[in-house]
Amino acid sequence: MEGKNVNFIKRALLSVKERKAKSFLQLIVFTVICVLIIAGLSIQSAAEKSAQLARESLGGTVTLQYNSEKMMEEIKNQMGERPERGSEQQGPGQVPSPGQGQGFSPFSISNEPVKLKDAEQLISSSYVKAYNFITSTTGYTDSFEPVEVESNSSSFGGFGGPGAGEMEFSMGDITVSGQLNSDLATAFMDKTATLVEGLHITEEDKGKTVVLVEQTLADQNDLAVGDHIKFGAEDNENEQNYEIVGIYQSEVSTNDLNTPLSAMLPYNTVYVPFDQVNVIKGDDATDTMDSAVFYMKDAANIDAFIEEANSTSIDFETYMLDANNQLFEQMVGPIENVSSFSKNIVYLVTIAGALILGLLIMLSIRERKYEMGVLIAIGERKWKLIGQFLVEVLVIAVLALGISYATGGVVADQLGNKLLENQLVSGQEAQPESFGRFGGGDFNPFGNSTPSSQVDVIDEIKVEITPKDFGLLALIGFLIAIVATVLPSLTVLRLKPKAILSKQD
């Protein structure tokens, strides 16, 4: 009984072996289909992996901040509507405009600070490993001497273009950076600053008048841990006495600095608990911050975290969650195009492959009507004839899968990198000349523009066949085999052995 049930498998194997030319033709067609599909799948996987690495290289951080797109629109509107205006008092939420003066229109932006209660809605997310609240302001002091900018760069000019001239600026003495945890401040995370003495500011320091100062500043003023310094807003407003709890060293060389303002020198940045900045800013700033940074347990969770955040009561018309999306897009843009193209390859080849193979099998079935008539006349079941054709194609499919596994990696790697190269070339050709303004990056009115040179666009992908890709290929391959075989084979069900054999005779 067993032999009776599987005889069509034996017959199929024999047929594949004995009908060498036709089997070889099918093998070539199927192998080409499989190689193209595995190339497409592998390129997609490699692109996903590259995107993930890019995401990880940018850090698994998400920042809750004022919606910068809205802010840019406000700038545009104000620049268009207000041709001339005198200088304005800088207050909380207002952006310092470096070009204030002759020939440059000042603008004011209502940069809505992030509310503490909004930020606190996100800290309990299961995706969050750590978080930091950041806010900063300009500080004024009479109790110590800030480090001065060298004379040749102490004046500010050249930004505003004709008429801007050179002029002295008073933009405060120091930058007061409020942190919930100072070890999570960008400078410390980037290793451009290192704590050399004392302790970092932590969440437990909330409400305390404690401060971290830079070593150069400390040396210049003979300050040490345990000493006290005073600083506050302009005209000694909201001035408080702060205890130095730590001294850090900035690794940024003065040669790297291009600031005309002493307050913007890294040596003149002091770190305090974030709520202390709000004290300096005044009552309006209570329980607010410039931004809240959330560190993910896994960079891959960024999207899930953002989705989760969207279900909270935070007003995402006003605020936004930024996961370095612009930089990320810059890095992975070309590779995503390649991924998209390769996805189309998979769809196209799957459909075209099934059609081509289906036609080949249909022709083969037409040629083999006689054989089928004989088998049906002997008493073979029709479904077993379909089974025989299916096994024949599956045998070919298995061989094709094996060959594509052995060769697909090389093809995919070559194809992927060639496509990426084309993307990079076409991307460069499409870039307008004016794109280079503001250093070729994103202009940010806060001055921390991100030149594209800082972003390493992914220009190479390492394409490898993963077990997952191969599994998917096998699934697609078998589906193609089944569809391409079963549909044409349905004609077998209509066959009448007498008609076949009488025509043959």
Place this chain on the structure above:
Amino acid sequence: MSLLEFRDVSYWYDGGTLKILQNVSIEFEKGNFYTITGPSGSGKTTFLALASALDAPKSGEVLFEGKDIQKIGLGNFRNKYVSIVFQSYNLLPYMTAIQNVVTAMEITGSKVSNKKQYALEMLEKMGITADQAKQKVLTLSGGQQQRVSIARALSCDSQLIVADEATGNLDETTSAEIVKIFQDLAHVDGKCVIFVTHNNDIAKIADVQVRLSKGSVSVTKKNKKLQLSKY
């Protein structure tokens, strides 16, 4: 009870305008060598197709051991109860002689344990050597291929064997040998052999000669011991 019976069987084409068989009734028994003769277009092939369940009658019944073969199922009937030998042998060209026989045994669910050995014995009985049995059938002569097709039919051990012009492509000597085999299947092995032919010499030696003409049959019974010596 007869092994196979046609009861009021009619068959036509083109919606009844072309009548091939009209109310044909005839019985076939084990141990007899039957020939079906008749002029071209008389319905010999249709008759054989109905006897071997390659087709079903338009009206009437074909009974096997008293059961309507349509109730048995045409495919099931072909699989279990009948073996067919064709004029053009109808062997599977990509197989050897022995593979053709074994394939038929597997399809029909032969209970023989060593099918290959049994197939070889059947082939040798039909005059095919062991070496020839291992060759692709297309490398064999016409007579040898017909012997292979008979061996295939015999290996399935059906009680009913139908043959359609089984000697039509063979020379006289080989034909005589093949006909002798069929006669022996009937007379020695006790099978019911229905042999469609247009050769009167073969018809003359049949136990029962069935002649088809204008849709009806006439039956002539002969002496079983007659044998075809040469023609």
